[in-house]
Amino acid sequence: MRATTWMALALGGFGACLGAALTQQRTEPAPQTPQPGQHTYHAPDEVDKKAIRPLPPVRAPEGFGETAFAHVRTLVGFGPRYSGQPGWTQQLDHIEATCKELGLEVRRDTWTDRKELLTFSNVSAVIPGKRKERILLACHHDTKCTKGHPDPANNFHFVGANDGASGVAVLLALAPLLQAAKFEATIELVFFDGEESLDWKWNDAARALFGSRRYVKKHRDAELTGETTRIAAMILLDMVGRTDLHLQDETYSTKDLRQILWSAAVALGHDKHVFQRAESAADDHKPFLDVGIPAIDLIDLNGNPHWHKPTDTIENMSPASLQVVADLVLTMLPEVERQYVLARR
Numbered sequence: 246m247r248a249t250t251w252m253a254l255a256l257g258g259f260g261a262c263l264g265a266a267l268t269q270q271r272t273e274p275a276p277q278t279p280q281p282g283q284h285t286y287h288a289p290d291e292v293d294k295k296a297i298r299p300l301p302p303v304r305a306p307e308g309f310g311e312t313a314f315a316h317v318r319t320l321v322g323f324g325p326r327y328s329g330q331p332g333w334t335q336q337l338d339h340i341e342a343t344c345k346e347l348g349l350e351v352r353r354d355t356w357t358d359r360k361e362l363l364t365f366s367n368v369s370a371v372i373p374g375k376r377k378e379r380i381l382l383a384c385h386h387d388t389k390c391t392k393g394h395p396d397p398a399n400n401f402h403f404v405g406a407n408d409g410a411s412g413v414a415v416l417l418a419l420a421p422l423l424q425a426a427k428f429e430a431t432i433e434l435v436f437f438d439g440e441e442s443l444d445w446k447w448n449d450a451a452r453a454l455f456g457s458r459r460y461v462k463k464h465r466d467a468e469l470t471g472e473t474t475r476i477a478a479m480i481l482l483d484m485v486g487r488t489d490l491h492l493q494d495e496t497y498s499t500k501d502l503r504q505i506l507w508s509a510a511v512a513l514g515h516d517k518h519v520f521q522r523a524e525s526a527a528d529d530h531k532p533f534l535d536v537g538i539p540a541i542d543l544i545d546l547n548g549n550p551h552w553h554k555p556t557d558t559i560e561n562m563s564p565a566s567l568q569v570v571a572d573l574v575l576t577m578l579p580e581v582e583r584q585y586v587l588a589r590r
């Protein structure tokens with residue numbers, strides 16, 4: 246066991262994009278810049294890689310990666326995209342317009358957090374199926390605020406090409422494919438705001454995950470009055486476009502969904518991009534897990550040297566990675582639908 250591995254074990258995990266619960270238990274600060282291959286924390290409950298389900302591989306059409314990459318370019322061109330920035334408004338309009346062009350019903354939920362006095366907007370777009378139960382495909386659209394932090398090292402120009410734009414781009418590019426696929430389940434694309442921690446370092450879930458916490462609360466309230474349908478499962482994409490793409494075995498995620506992701510990776514021959522390392526990362530799937538909704542986070546955080554750095558730019562991203570992630574999602578979805586929606590008929 247290497248020293249870095251030991252340290253990660255001792256600290257209970259490396260600080261995630263929103264490394265939440267783990268970070269709270271730290272007794273000393275972890276290094277802020279993970280190097281590739283370092284911090285390879287293997288959790289005791291990682292997936293059984295021998296338990297592979299035979300899933301039919303489904304591949305995104307050739308050129309998908311380029312289409313998604315064009316969205317990344319557009320979003321990055323808007324500049325920083327957190328609440329109050331001009332790019333924040335431009336991005337919301339871009340998401341909404343792209344979904345509306347496809348004829349999707351789009352909802353924008355805008356609210357002001359009373360404590361932080363910040364305005365946030367979640368956007369969701371519905372691809373109706375024969376059944377009302379929903380599978381959520383989600384991402385966050387906000388970028389980390391890199392202004393006004395006490396440590397000058399944390400103040401720099403940041404465009405969040407991977408951390409923010411990649412997930413949005415894949416969802417937008419997947420939307421027409423999901424429409425054409427005609428799932429029985431309803432697919433809801435959700436673009437959360439306020440995922441990023443307002444403090445530079447994650448230290449309290451109350452100052453992050455604003456959009457997903459809001460979404461889950463509204464969902465629960467609507468359930469009480471019978472005004473909404475069941476969320477069967479949630480698939481979250483966060484930081485999915487790095488050239489050296491590696492999706493970690495994110496151990497908060499529902500284990501069965503992780504087995505489906507691993508099986509999809511094997512079926513597609515994409516396994517070198519998946520689960521070479523295991524580590525938890527608190528993210529927008531947590532509020533769903535907290536209320537018992539099965540959820541998985543496809544996230545490339547462990548060992549990502551560009552996380553919350555000025556180098557999170559399109560130069561360090563690749564259309565091929567976006568294509569791989571689309572393949573994974575498209576291969577997972579029929580199995581998720583079969584197991585979490587159709588099997589409950």
Ligand SMILES: [Zn+2]
Binds near residue numbers: 262263389408441553
């Ligand atoms: Zn982030």
